[in-house]
Amino acid sequence: MGLLSQGSPLSWEETKQYADHVRKHGIQQFLNIYNKVKDRQKDVLKWGDEVEYMLLSFDHKKQKVQLLLNGSEILQTLQDRGEHINPNHPTLWRPEYGSYMIEGTPGQPYGGMMSDFNTVEDNMGKRRQEVSLILKENQSLASITSFPRLGCPGFTLPEYEPTPVDERASKSLFFPDEAINHHPRFSTLTRNIRHRRGEKVVINVPIFSDKNTPSPFVETFQNDDGEATRAAKPDHIYMDAMGFGMGNCCLQVTFQACSISEARCLYDQLATICPIVMALSAASPFYRGYVSNIDCRWGVIAASVDDRTREERGLEPLKNNKYRISKSRYDSIDSYLSKCGEKYSDLPLTIDKDIYSLLIKEGIDHLLAQHIAHLFIRDPLTLYEEKIHLDDTKESDHFENIQSTNWQTMRFKPPPPNSDIGWRVEFRPMEVQLTDFENAAYVVFVVLLTRVILSYKLDFLIPLSKVDENLKVAQKRDAVRQGMFYFRKDIYRAGSPVVDGCCTTAQNGIETDAEEYTLMSIDAIINGKEGVFPGLIPTLNNYLANMEVDVDTRCTILNYLKLIKKRASGELMTMARWMREYVAQHPDYKQDSVITEKINYDLLTKCDQISKGFCKCPELIGEPVTSKTSAKRPQE
Ligand code: GLU
Ligand code: MG
Numbered sequence: 214m215g216l217l218s219q220g221s222p223l224s225w226e227e228t229k230q231y232a233d234h235v236r237k238h239g240i241q242q243f244l245n246i247y248n249k250v251k252d253r254q255k256d257v258l259k260w261g262d263e264v265e266y267m268l269l270s271f272d273h274k275k276q277k278v279q280l281l282l283n284g285s286e287i288l289q290t291l292q293d294r295g296e297h298i299n300p301n302h303p304t305l306w307r308p309e310y311g312s313y314m315i316e317g318t319p320g321q322p323y324g325g326m327m328s329d330f331n332t333v334e335d336n337m338g339k340r341r342q343e344v345s346l347i348l349k350e351n352q353s354l355a356s357i358t359s360f361p362r363l364g365c366p367g368f369t370l371p372e373y374e375p376t377p378v379d380e381r382a383s384k385s386l387f388f389p390d391e392a393i394n395h396h397p398r399f400s401t402l403t404r405n406i407r408h409r410r411g412e413k414v415v416i417n418v419p420i421f422s423d424k425n426t427p428s429p430f431v432e433t434f435q436n437d438d439g440e441a442t443r444a445a446k447p448d449h450i451y452m453d454a455m456g457f458g459m460g461n462c463c464l465q466v467t468f469q470a471c472s473i474s475e476a477r478c479l480y481d482q483l484a485t486i487c488p489i490v491m492a493l494s495a496a497s498p499f500y501r502g503y504v505s506n507i508d509c510r511w512g513v514i515a516a517s518v519d520d521r522t523r524e525e526r527g528l529e530p531l532k533n534n535k536y537r538i539s540k541s542r543y544d545s546i547d548s549y550l551s552k553c554g555e556k557y558s559d560l561p562l563t564i565d566k567d568i569y570s571l572l573i574k575e576g577i578d579h580l581l582a583q584h585i586a587h588l589f590i591r592d593p594l595t596l597y598e599e600k601i602h603l604d605d606t607k608e609s610d611h612f613e614n615i616q617s618t619n620w621q622t623m624r625f626k627p628p629p630p631n632s633d634i635g636w637r638v639e640f641r642p643m644e645v646q647l648t649d650f651e652n653a654a655y656v657v658f659v660v661l662l663t664r665v666i667l668s669y670k671l672d673f674l675i676p677l678s679k680v681d682e683n684l685k686v687a688q689k690r691d692a693v694r695q696g697m698f699y700f701r702k703d704i705y706r707a708g709s710p711v712v713d714g715c716c717t718t719a720q721n722g723i724e725t726d727a728e729e730y731t732l733m734s735i736d737a738i739i740n741g742k743e744g745v746f747p748g749l750i751p752t753l754n755n756y757l758a759n760m761e762v763d764v765d766t767r768c769t770i771l772n773y774l775k776l777i778k779k780r781a782s783g784e785l786m787t788m789a790r791w792m793r794e795y796v797a798q799h800p801d802y803k804q805d806s807v808i809t810e811k812i813n814y815d816l817l818t819k820c821d822q823i824s825k826g827f828c829k830c831p832e833l834i835g836e837p838v839t840s841k842t843s844a845k846r847p848q849e
Contacts, residue, residue: 214310214459214617220597222401225408228596235593238603239611240568243585244575246609246627251473253628256635259322259469260663262656264337264645265462266344267360268313269353269817270370277810278817279370280313280360281352285395288315290347296320304340310459312394313369315344322469323660330660330773331766334653341649341824353821356652358510358644358788359461361499361808361816364388364452377436384413385454386434386441387501392456401595402618403455406520409592413440416457416516417449419506421498421690425805450503458517458543461497461510464643464652466659467626469635475667476636477550477581480625482666484546485673485701486659487622487642488683489738492692493780494655496644496788502813504796504806508789509644509688515541518620520594535590536563542591543620545684549677550580550625559676565589588619607631622684647788647824651834654773661770662749665756672706675699675730691790694783697732702746739781750778772837779835791833792816 223231268281288306295302307316317340323329344354362368364387373389382390382400384407393399407413420430429447445451470476495508507513519541524534531537539561540547548558564586572582593614600610609630616624624639640659646652665671679699686696733746741748753774762770779785786794796802799812808816822828 220599222397223596225405232592235611236589238605239615241605242609242612245606246630250628254472256471258325260660261319261322263318263465265309265316267355269355271351276814278814281370282312284312284315308394310399327762328766330657331769334649337649356645359497362502362813365502383454388454388456405594409520411522413453414517415444416452417446418500420448420450421504421506421806423804423806450500455517458514462645464645465641466656467637467639469637473636476638480623480638481549481551481554482673483640484623485680488687491642492687494644498789498793499808502808506690507688508690511688515543518543545622545681557674557676559678562587563590589615594618654776657773658777661753671704673701675701693735693787699730700733700738701730736782750774785835786833
């Protein structure tokens, strides 16, 4: 989750003193990069996935599963056996927020060849394999979005008591600081978010009200000094620490575009797709040992890193702060970046006016200037004593400091200084899936979408306020089958290239009219609906039919698209729905919304077997057809 500098982290009070310094030099660093590489063209398509994992420890005698807190050690071993001795090693490993988490990516980015799609799953398999060689027999690597009993007593190994009275990182009633990655970045972020906000973060997730769930559902909290009782809402699962959000796992994809304008176009087009794919990937129905009424982690993470003060949240008149801010640092994007997007950018945008004027004066166009000036309303959250004074022509730490703590659905990434990397965009909303097959399927689906967006000059743009409404719907329970989403009806902009000379209609100044988009089900959006919408999968199939693809790769892609198609139609379950049904049918489940230790153990044991291919799960994954040579599937 971003920049990892070594050094002595400053307290919030100290960091605050340097906020303007970081912003000023951050902007200078951005301008230096921009001026050097703004005209770069003809970079080639490159892309890569990031999978976040949790380390589990099973106690089969006690029928208990815990999160294993030795991520740093595992990471060190993985790097020592991999990238540290071989620059071409096929995998790369990075730390993540939890000390029970690690993140894996391919060693080299994938390129523009169709056959690359056939190697994604294999590479994910290698990652699991590398980790399994290090883990002990009862330990396992799990790609699950949220650990159902995160924050319940004894959820880690070794076990630790939370320390709500100690002025360390979280002060959580539930989440011990030992479960936070030991690299100082993570505990500093946690503490500084809390200090900046002026109180602990507050996460309230609606509980799923089952037959025997108390109504109203109200908890009493041990060791509470009153803050929890005030913050917890009735009929909600209350959580009070960054770890409840950033301690969840996701699946991300980053693309290098051939130019800055292509990157800006992809950023906008994919932003509209975020809620749709989020709903399709839903995998996190349980929080702190309870069944919730949501299926996705997004809002939980947003609340878990919400460093806005009461003034900024609009609860008190502005006195010490500059702005009211409508969203957390972790949330959906607030403005489009391409010319075609301009007329659909209908959200009120808080910007740093001085930074905006400076950027304009330096020749940055309005859309990019407001994007950066919006990101830069935030304060830096971590700063290292050794990294305060930098050479702005060679380094970008201050820019990255602000950029990498704006965790939005999409991220627009300028190249690092003095590198041969091009302009990139990151697609960030997806929940991680249980198996490599599913994760590869979602990744390939998204990458193929970028191919058709560019080749067919597709246009998915709708007002951003509608995209935000979609994002809310996407997180609801069973949104895939029950949610209705605003989507553009006519996605073909015949003859008007989306990139560069961008969309003639926008330039003619035609107002957006409600006729351009309508409410559709995910099934209609993905699979099409006669007379209404062609469907994304039929569009992809059309594209594939015109491409040279070897038989084996085609078979792999078809299986991936089949998974997406059937998840969209409801024929296959999302992970969230599957987990809910598993719990509902568990003999110990008392229809009281409680995930007991035993239920959690059985559920994660089952998940483990599925992800290792020891057991089939056709209702979740289907029955992929295999060609002779394609990679092993869990079903085989
Ligand atoms: N784990 C976070 C999520 O689930 C993402 C952290 C990152 O940006 O790497 O969205
Ligand atoms: Mg990450």
